[in-house]
Amino acid sequence: MKSPIWTNIFKNKKSKEALEFDAIKEAIIFQGLKNKDLKFIQTMVYSRKYKNGDYIFKKGHPGDGMYIILKGEVQIIDKNNNDSKDILLATLGNKDFFGELSLLDKSSRSASALCSDETEALGFFRGDLLDIVNRKPIIGSKIVLNISRILAERLRVTNNKLYELQKNIK
Amino acid sequence: MMTSNQKFIIKLLVYLVGIVVLFLLLTKLTSLILIIVLSILLFTMLDPSVDKLERYNIPRGPATAIVILSVFIILGGVILALAPIVKDAGSTIVTKVSNNSFDEDTFRDVLLSVNEKTTFYDFSDNVDKILESAVPKIEALKTKLGKIALNVTFTIISAFGNISIIIFITFFLLKDERALKKGLINLIPNKHFELSVNLLYKIQKQIASYLKGQFMAATSVATLSIIGLFIINTFFDANIPYFVLIGILAGLANLIPYVGPAVGMAFAITPVVFMGGENMGLIILLIIISFSLVQMIDNVLVSPIVVGKSVDMHPLAVFIILIIGGSLMGMLGMLFAIPTAGIIKVTASEILTNLPKYKQ
Numbered sequence: 001m002k003s004p005i006w007t008n009i010f011k012n013k014k015s016k017e018a019l020e021f022d023a024i025k026e027a028i029i030f031q032g033l034k035n036k037d038l039k040f041i042q043t044m045v046y047s048r049k050y051k052n053g054d055y056i057f058k059k060g061h062p063g064d065g066m067y068i069i070l071k072g073e074v075q076i077i078d079k080n081n082n083d084s085k086d087i088l089l090a091t092l093g094n095k096d097f098f099g100e101l102s103l104l105d106k107s108s109r110s111a112s113a114l115c116s117d118e119t120e121a122l123g124f125f126r127g128d129l130l131d132i133v134n135r136k137p138i139i140g141s142k143i144v145l146n147i148s149r150i151l152a153e154r155l156r157v158t159n160n161k162l163y164e165l166q167k168n169i170k
Numbered sequence: 171m172m173t174s175n176q177k178f179i180i181k182l183l184v185y186l187v188g189i190v191v192l193f194l195l196l197t198k199l200t201s202l203i204l205i206i207v208l209s210i211l212l213f214t215m216l217d218p219s220v221d222k223l224e225r226y227n228i229p230r231g232p233a234t235a236i237v238i239l240s241v242f243i244i245l246g247g248v249i250l251a252l253a254p255i256v257k258d259a260g261s262t263i264v265t266k267v268s269n270n271s272f273d274e275d276t277f278r279d280v281l282l283s284v285n286e287k288t289t290f291y292d293f294s295d296n297v298d299k300i301l302e303s304a305v306p307k308i309e310a311l312k313t314k315l316g317k318i319a320l321n322v323t324f325t326i327i328s329a330f331g332n333i334s335i336i337i338f339i340t341f342f343l344l345k346d347e348r349a350l351k352k353g354l355i356n357l358i359p360n361k362h363f364e365l366s367v368n369l370l371y372k373i374q375k376q377i378a379s380y381l382k383g384q385f386m387a388a389t390s391v392a393t394l395s396i397i398g399l400f401i402i403n404t405f406f407d408a409n410i411p412y413f414v415l416i417g418i419l420a421g422l423a424n425l426i427p428y429v430g431p432a433v434g435m436a437f438a439i440t441p442v443v444f445m446g447g448e449n450m451g452l453i454i455l456l457i458i459i460s461f462s463l464v465q466m467i468d469n470v471l472v473s474p475i476v477v478g479k480s481v482d483m484h485p486l487a488v489f490i491i492l493i494i495g496g497s498l499m500g501m502l503g504m505l506f507a508i509p510t511a512g513i514i515k516v517t518a519s520e521i522l523t524n525l526p527k528y529k530q
Binding site: 046047048054125 | 221224225348349352355356360363364367368370371372524527528
């Protein structure tokens with residue numbers, strides 16, 4: 001066994017910047033971007049820390065941007081129309097992202113994002129996306145194309161579910 | 171335990187003390203604040219150019235250096251072009267004052283000849299009264315001339331110093347724009363994070379749109395003024411010197427609404443007055459007519475389309491804001507009154523519209 005005195009204990013500990021970079025690299029909306037472009041994106045995102053039980057946003061808040069989880073856990077919840085109880089829609093962990101639709105339109109948040117652990121997340125906002133489209137159109141168009149792919153995939157899933165439902169009703 | 175009323179009173183007192191301290195600091199640090207405000211405005215003005223260069227894959231640092239260098243070249247060009255005019259005007263004033271050519275009789279002759287050419291108003295009876303008040307002032311001016319020259323020199327040197335500081339700050343604002351914005355946003359608690367990001371973006375957009383509108387209006391006023399002065403020079407043999415430069419200065423002066431046009435006109439009239447000549451009155455009249463026409467075109471066609479849209483304010487509101495700006499900080503106050511009011515308007519509207527939604 002190696003002695004901790006003679007081993008570089010920081011060797012495998014990634015810096016915060018490296019963690020941020022990895023999270024951005026793995027987010028689908030930034031797929032296909034070169035490392036140089038990802039570094040540029042890194043200058044546009046905001047790192048935030050949340051305590052367990054903090055809301056990142058609540059349902060009905062104006063939707064202005066998306067978040068990538070760096071560390072921790074976030075629950076996407078909605079209220080039941082009948083008894084106003086919270087319904088858990090999804091539990092998201094490291095490098096997962098949410099709220100990406102608000103990069104495209106100004107509609108309010110359709111669900112709440114609640115931290116179920118000490119969480120660190122990167123925020124990326126519509127204003128910055130528009131800024132990228134203006135400053136670096138090639139990067140901007142790649143991001144918009146990736147968001148379109150996500151939307152197309154969701155539409156496909158929704159269509160399939162609708163089809164299944166219609167079939168069941170018949 | 172404190173009651174809610176006591177808590178409210180303490181909170182109110184803290185806010186009041188804060189406002190008083192802030193006000194005291196602001197009055198003490200006016201020049202520093204002015205430098206920072208000017209740097210931010212210059213940054214907003216130059217930011218689109220740096221962004222454009224970034225589009226051609228030029229990294230932010232070199233792109234900023236190119237833009238700042240261009241500013242230096244343009245500024246240098248303007249100074250080189252202005253230097254002979256300032257030198258000529260300065261030496262004319264010095265020569266005239268020190269040669270006693272402003273003596274009472276010459277001054278009376280000038281006033282009487284102006285009166286003769288002025289058909290709509292006769293002030294021949296008041297010439298003595300005007301002389302009585304003006305001559306002692308000119309005499310006093312003669313003795314103060316050396317002091318004034320020294321003051322002007324110091325003002326120019328300090329202006330150059332301030333311009334250098336402004337450009338230095340602007341360089342770093344442009345280069346490290348993102349890092350500075352991130353640093354600022356990091357200070358804001360999570361509760362108001364999204365609102366602040368959105369607000370900052372809207373403020374930047376508002377200033378950029380205002381400056382773009384102003385730049386377009388100034389360009390149009392400058393072009394039209396140059397055309398007007400060129401026509402006066404060509405068809406009325408006026409020989410107005412440096413008319414292109416005068417046109418550009420008139421365009422720049424137009425950035426200050428209401429006062430700017432008069433200042434622009436003064437730029438054109440001053441050299442004509444210094445040159446004198448037989449048809450001086452006619453040329454001054456033509457300058458007034460041409461600049462009024464330029465203003466009419468600007469007010470009827472250009473401003474409502476480009477500037478009006480950018481600030482989205484009622485003309486009466488603009489007028490009142492300008493008076494407030496002017497009474498607080500003079501000409502500079504008038505220059506910054508509208509963009510400042512624009513920022514306040516965007517902030518208030520964003521907070522009033524979106525803050526209740528975030529409190530849900």
